[in-house]
Amino acid sequence: MLTFNIGTIIIPTTLLLLYRAIHTRNFAIVVFYIFVQWFCHTQLKRPPGPFPIWPLVGNLFLLGKTPHQDLYKLSKTYGDIMELKLGSVRVVIISSPQMAEHVLKTHDHLLAYRPKSIISQSISYGGLTVGFSPQGDYWRQLRMIHASELFNAKSLRASKNVRDEETSSLIHDYFQDCKDEKPMDIYTRSRNASLNVMTRLLFGKRYLGSGPSIKEYEEFNDIIREEITILGVFNISDFVPILKPFDLQGIIPQLNNIRLKLDQIFDKIIQNHSREKDLNHSKDFLDVMFSFVESYGFGKKHGDNVIKAVINEIFGSIDTSIITIEWALAELLKHPKFMKKTQDELDDVIGQGRVIDESDIPQLKYLQAVVKETLRLHPPATLMIPHQNMEACEIGGYHILPETQIFVNLWAIHRHSSAYENPLEFNPDRFLQTNVDLKGKHFELLPFGSGRRMCPAMLLGLIVVQMQLARLLHSFTWKLPKGENPQDMDMGEVFGLTTRKAIPLHAIAIARLPQNLYLAPQFT
Ligand code: HEM
Numbered sequence: 001m002l003t004f005n006i007g008t009i010i011i012p013t014t015l016l017l018l019y020r021a022i023h024t025r026n027f028a029i030v031v032f033y034i035f036v037q038w039f040c041h042t043q044l045k046r047p048p049g050p051f052p053i054w055p056l057v058g059n060l061f062l063l064g065k066t067p068h069q070d071l072y073k074l075s076k077t078y079g080d081i082m083e084l085k086l087g088s089v090r091v092v093i094i095s096s097p098q099m100a101e102h103v104l105k106t107h108d109h110l111l112a113y114r115p116k117s118i119i120s121q122s123i124s125y126g127g128l129t130v131g132f133s134p135q136g137d138y139w140r141q142l143r144m145i146h147a148s149e150l151f152n153a154k155s156l157r158a159s160k161n162v163r164d165e166e167t168s169s170l171i172h173d174y175f176q177d178c179k180d181e182k183p184m185d186i187y188t189r190s191r192n193a194s195l196n197v198m199t200r201l202l203f204g205k206r207y208l209g210s211g212p213s214i215k216e217y218e219e220f221n222d223i224i225r226e227e228i229t230i231l232g233v234f235n236i237s238d239f240v241p242i243l244k245p246f247d248l249q250g251i252i253p254q255l256n257n258i259r260l261k262l263d264q265i266f267d268k269i270i271q272n273h274s275r276e277k278d279l280n281h282s283k284d285f286l287d288v289m290f291s292f293v294e295s296y297g298f299g300k301k302h303g304d305n306v307i308k309a310v311i312n313e314i315f316g317s318i319d320t321s322i323i324t325i326e327w328a329l330a331e332l333l334k335h336p337k338f339m340k341k342t343q344d345e346l347d348d349v350i351g352q353g354r355v356i357d358e359s360d361i362p363q364l365k366y367l368q369a370v371v372k373e374t375l376r377l378h379p380p381a382t383l384m385i386p387h388q389n390m391e392a393c394e395i396g397g398y399h400i401l402p403e404t405q406i407f408v409n410l411w412a413i414h415r416h417s418s419a420y421e422n423p424l425e426f427n428p429d430r431f432l433q434t435n436v437d438l439k440g441k442h443f444e445l446l447p448f449g450s451g452r453r454m455c456p457a458m459l460l461g462l463i464v465v466q467m468q469l470a471r472l473l474h475s476f477t478w479k480l481p482k483g484e485n486p487q488d489m490d491m492g493e494v495f496g497l498t499t500r501k502a503i504p505l506h507a508i509a510i511a512r513l514p515q516n517l518y519l520a521p522q523f524t
Pocket residue numbers: 130131132143313314315317318320321324379380381384385386446447448449450452453454455456457458460461462465
């Protein structure tokens with residue numbers, strides 16, 4: 001796996017430049033360069049930021065392996081809005097609820113573009129996905145299709161059966177494997193259940209756990225994970241374009257390899273779908289996508305690329321919910337008193353004689369508070385997806401030059417002292433007496449973003465997290481493997497487009513309900 005420390009390039013490069021300046025006695029040039037930077041910056045009242053900005057590398061060396069945390073620390077010095085130069089790219093970092101409101105509400109229309117990067121362009125087949133296409137007619141229509149076919153309340157009601165069956169199957173599998181008290185990998189199990197939900201919704205087929213296509217599907221799962229990892233790589237060539245031809249991190253061959261494997265899988269899915277279409281199968285998401293590309297008059301190759309890009313994005317996005325389930329269980333194991341409160345509520349509202357239904361969720365106030373608190377401390381998309389402005393604008397009284405990348409640092413916003421008491425503590429109780437929700441109207445809690453680029457799958461993401469978590473906690477008592485102390489649990493992160501727990505959670509489940517509530521579902 002590729003890990004890269006920016007310092008390995010930045011520090012030698014900067015030292016080399018300084019050495020050359022000293023060697024050639026060109027101090028005057030360096031001083032003049034710094035003066036020009038300072039003058040331009042102060043004249044236009046640009047946001048404050050670290051100074052000086054080094055030639056070629058700018059402020060890149062300030063960021064390490066967890067840039068959201070480094071930026072949070074920098075915001076303590078430079079403020080809730082700051083400007084950095086990462087290589088040759090100008091970036092503005094937003095770190096407070098007030099500034100987030102300026103970006104995602106007041107100036108939403110100006111700041112809803114997406115910057116292009118080498119990795120995002122490759123993964124999105126040249127910007128054909130919802131997340132990476134520029135705002136405009138194509139993006140709007142694609143978002144609408146996603147909403148009406150997969151994500152809005154009506155389509156979620158229609159797909160409830162599929163989610164119920166897959167969650168029951170997950171609980172059944174845990175039950176089967178929990179008898180000898182062996183630690184189980186929470187992330188992988190939840191991920192498989194969610195992948196099954198998605199393949200059934202998109203292609204009308206259940207892949208994992210049945211049939212001959214398991215191997216093929218596991219390969220798909222692996223390649224998507226590889227893709228998510230590479231999406232989190234800080235690609236130096238995007239920030240220092242003169243290094244692009246050297247591809248110092250070896251990213252291009254990796255991207256080509258991922259694209260090749262994905263193309264093979266997607267080509268097969270598209271071919272199978274066309275074959276089955278002739279057999280009069282019932283209409284699914286792919287049929288709607290085929291009509292969409294036809295209505296746009298895209299040729300076969302471009303049309304297929306749109307469909308591949310969209311499927312890829314949906315499967316890549318599932319990770320957000322799974323990560324949240326893993327973090328929530330980890331926090332509850334670390335804080336047994338909140339685990340007890342959540343399970344007490346489940347016993348009071350549901351009892352121990354039946355299985356939870358999605359319609360129970362509104363009554364489970366403590367569970368909802370646990371999910372909010374988990375998304376506050378562990379927003380899966382810590383820096384959201386970068387935004388960009390095409391024309392100059394003003395944020396909070398500061399001048400923002402055109403084509404600036406805007407990083408909304410949710411990790412910092414959710415820890416802002418203006419919004420939360422003891423912001424670093426995990427404490428779901430804080431959400432019991434407030435009306436703060438997750439719909440993007442309360443700028444102190446924005447795990448799904450806000451405004452026109454807000455996550456279109458919020459309802460789906462939330463119901464998956466709430467239901468899986470509720471059923472895991474209702475069905476089992478949880479503990480850590482022998483010898484592991486909850487207080488010492490490592491809560492370190494691996495940064496990426498989604499930021500997950502660095503050490504995957506393995507926990508032991510002990511059944512707590514009558515045996516008949518763990519039966520395997522009859523798949524429809
Ligand atoms: C807990 C679950 C989830 C969280 C916390 C989450 C969070 C987010 C965030 C923060 C953004 C960026 C908003 C912005 O840049 O302004 C986003 C965008 C997006 N999300 Fe999610 N997401 C979740 C689940 C999902 C799922 C399950 C899917 C699809 C199956 C999905 C699809 C998308 C798409 C397509 C976009 C791009 C929207 C656009 O650019 O117009 N998300 N999400």
